[in-house]
Amino acid sequence: MPKTRPLPRGVAMVGAGMSKFGAFAEKNSRDLFVESYKAMTKSVDKGFDPSRIEAMYVGNFSSDQFEHQAHLAPILADAVGLLPISATRVEGACASGGVALRQGVMAIASGMADVVLVGGAEKMTALKTAEVTEALATAADVAFEIPAGFTFPGFYAAMASAYMAQYGMKSEHLMNVAIKNHDNAALNPNAQFGVTIQTWMEGRVAAAIKKGKPAPTWANIWDFLHDESGNPTIAYPLRLFDCSPVSDGAAAVLLVAEEIAHQFTDHPIHIVGSAQASGSALHDRPSLTSIPAAKVAAATAYEMAGVTAKDIRIAEVHDCFTIAEVIASEDLGFFAPGEGFKAAEDGMTARNGAKPINTSGGLKAKGHPVGASGVAQAVEVFKQMRGQADARQVDGDVNLALTHNVGATGSTCAVHVFERRN
Amino acid sequence: MAETTTIRPFTAAAFNQYLAERKLMTVKCVKCGGVYAPPRAICPICHGEEMEWVEASGKGKLAGFTIIYSGPTFMVEQGFDKKNPYVSGIVELEEGTFISARITGLDVSKPAEIKVGTPLKVDFVEFGEGEAKKTYLAFTSL
Numbered sequence: 001m002p003k004t005r006p007l008p009r010g011v012a013m014v015g016a017g018m019s020k021f022g023a024f025a026e027k028n029s030r031d032l033f034v035e036s037y038k039a040m041t042k043s044v045d046k047g048f049d050p051s052r053i054e055a056m057y058v059g060n061f062s063s064d065q066f067e068h069q070a071h072l073a074p075i076l077a078d079a080v081g082l083l084p085i086s087a088t089r090v091e092g093a094c095a096s097g098g099v100a101l102r103q104g105v106m107a108i109a110s111g112m113a114d115v116v117l118v119g120g121a122e123k124m125t126a127l128k129t130a131e132v133t134e135a136l137a138t139a140a141d142v143a144f145e146i147p148a149g150f151t152f153p154g155f156y157a158a159m160a161s162a163y164m165a166q167y168g169m170k171s172e173h174l175m176n177v178a179i180k181n182h183d184n185a186a187l188n189p190n191a192q193f194g195v196t197i198q199t200w201m202e203g204r205v206a207a208a209i210k211k212g213k214p215a216p217t218w219a220n221i222w223d224f225l226h227d228e229s230g231n232p233t234i235a236y237p238l239r240l241f242d243c244s245p246v247s248d249g250a251a252a253v254l255l256v257a258e259e260i261a262h263q264f265t266d267h268p269i270h271i272v273g274s275a276q277a278s279g280s281a282l283h284d285r286p287s288l289t290s291i292p293a294a295k296v297a298a299a300t301a302y303e304m305a306g307v308t309a310k311d312i313r314i315a316e317v318h319d320c321f322t323i324a325e326v327i328a329s330e331d332l333g334f335f336a337p338g339e340g341f342k343a344a345e346d347g348m349t350a351r352n353g354a355k356p357i358n359t360s361g362g363l364k365a366k367g368h369p370v371g372a373s374g375v376a377q378a379v380e381v382f383k384q385m386r387g388q389a390d391a392r393q394v395d396g397d398v399n400l401a402l403t404h405n406v407g408a409t410g411s412t413c414a415v416h417v418f419e420r421r422n
Numbered sequence: 423m424a425e426t427t428t429i430r431p432f433t434a435a436a437f438n439q440y441l442a443e444r445k446l447m448t449v450k451c452v453k454c455g456g457v458y459a460p461p462r463a464i465c466p467i468c469h470g471e472e473m474e475w476v477e478a479s480g481k482g483k484l485a486g487f488t489i490i491y492s493g494p495t496f497m498v499e500q501g502f503d504k505k506n507p508y509v510s511g512i513v514e515l516e517e518g519t520f521i522s523a524r525i526t527g528l529d530v531s532k533p534a535e536i537k538v539g540t541p542l543k544v545d546f547v548e549f550g551e552g553e554a555k556k557t558y559l560a561f562t563s564l
Binding site: 137237 | 437
């Protein structure tokens with residue numbers, strides 16, 4: 001069993017940046033990583049000499065499949081001018097970024113390094129959608145899950161079906177999560193789908209009229225989301241707007257030893273909890289309505305940080321599908337089992353709610369370049385905790401935040417807790 | 423009667439060979455009696471390393487399911503698409519362990535009528551000819 005030990009040395013995040021997320025035919029993962037690195041360097045309040053960076057960890061799920069390029073880490077290190085430092089690619093499926101962040105934390109906490117770059121990058125849109133689906137499916141148990149015909153939307157749909165049966169949730173409840181995350185993404189200039197669902201729907205109507213086709217007569221977004229032509233079923237009960245998109249993007253954060261953080265900024269964000277846990281294939285769990293690895297990682301991170309779920313002001317959670325956000329909000333202890341979907345319906349997870357979740361727009365609307373997502377979550381909390389989230393800034397003192405990054409259906413989960421002390 | 427044998431290794435290949443013989447096999451830990459499907463060579467509860475194959479009763483119930491409209495290539499090759507979707511599910515075996523399987527015999531045109539908890543029995547779906555023939559684990563509604 002995992003043991004909780006305090007970090008032997010304090011770790012602070014002093015810079016954070018991301019590329020725009022989206023579909024970029026002219027950019028590969030290295031181009032996107034360069035963008036995120038430049039955004040990161042710009043965010044370091046006092047500036048810094050990049051030659052101080054001693055090591056780099058980069059989350060990437062499968063550049064081999066997506067770009068036919070393995071061995072990505074030294075290529076990215078070279079692209080940002082950091083040779084000959086050690087550069088290590090870290091793979092934990094869609095949790096690759098969160099796992100890379102933890103590697104960076106450990107490098108500093110252990111005393112092996114004082115300044116570490118953590119990145120995440122994925123270029124997914126060069127493949128056709130069916131090929132992306134198959135590439136992602138390799139994150140599941142290929143021997144025993146895939147022959148059943150499962151896809152990733154299918155796995156989370158099966159979790160949704162079990163949740164609905166256990167707690168009486170309707171699939172309509174999940175739409176609250178999508179609406180909220182699009183509302184947030186509309187205020188995030190780096191989001192892939194930076195529009196509300198209302199705007200999206202109006203765009204569909206305008207496009208139909210422009211093409212001389214009969215305009216759809218959706219009365220409102222609920223009507224749109226219930227309509228198979230607006231929101232087609234992908235894997236019952238999940239529909240298009242329950243799913244995160246296929247994305248290109250990168251993110252980068254700069255970690256330093258706590259005692260030198262003042263050389264970089266007067267407003268560092270301390271990483272006070274860093275945990276990771278592993279889980280089985282989906283079928284090998286006592287329940288389909290919770291992710292055991294997420295619960296273990298959360299409990300470990302909370303204990304390490306000396307905080308409880310109640311203390312967390314905002315969280316970026318792994319909403320690869322809307323049901324995943326509901327389950328995350330329960331696994332992290334924000335809401336009791338079976339209450340997460342009601343909390344979303346009641347607006348508790350909105351930007352002005354009691355427990356804002358995915359102020360960035362989440363994977364759903366900000367985009368999900370899988371290896372980058374866990375690092376991009378840290379970028380959002382860095383901005384929110386320092387009052388730099390512009391139009392989507394959460395009110396009040398965001399002194400404690402959490403990121404939750406899941407690989408596959410929960411075979412990997414990384415949870416980090418962040419603290420601002422001044 | 424359940425068949426017990428310790429001859430075959432506890433691998434995916436052996437499990438699939440049993441499927442080709444139209445048998446769903448679990449593995450049982452000799453030390454603590456834990457029962458697993460899919461197979462494992464080491465018991466995750468007691469860490470025992472001696473296992474035995476035991477044929478499952480083939481009875482189970484639906485723990486979770488999905489209807490997939492856009493499947494992987496091998497499912498498309500078997501004739502499934504948007505107009506002919508299929509059901510994938512997780513089945514709780516009578517023995518108490520769970521496994522992923524295709525689910526047959528359900529009306530995919532009425533998704534809301536498919537219920538978690540539906541009783542199922544094991545079925546085997548074959549695809550391909552000769553050397554290329556493959557047997558897939560399935561469960562069908564009773």
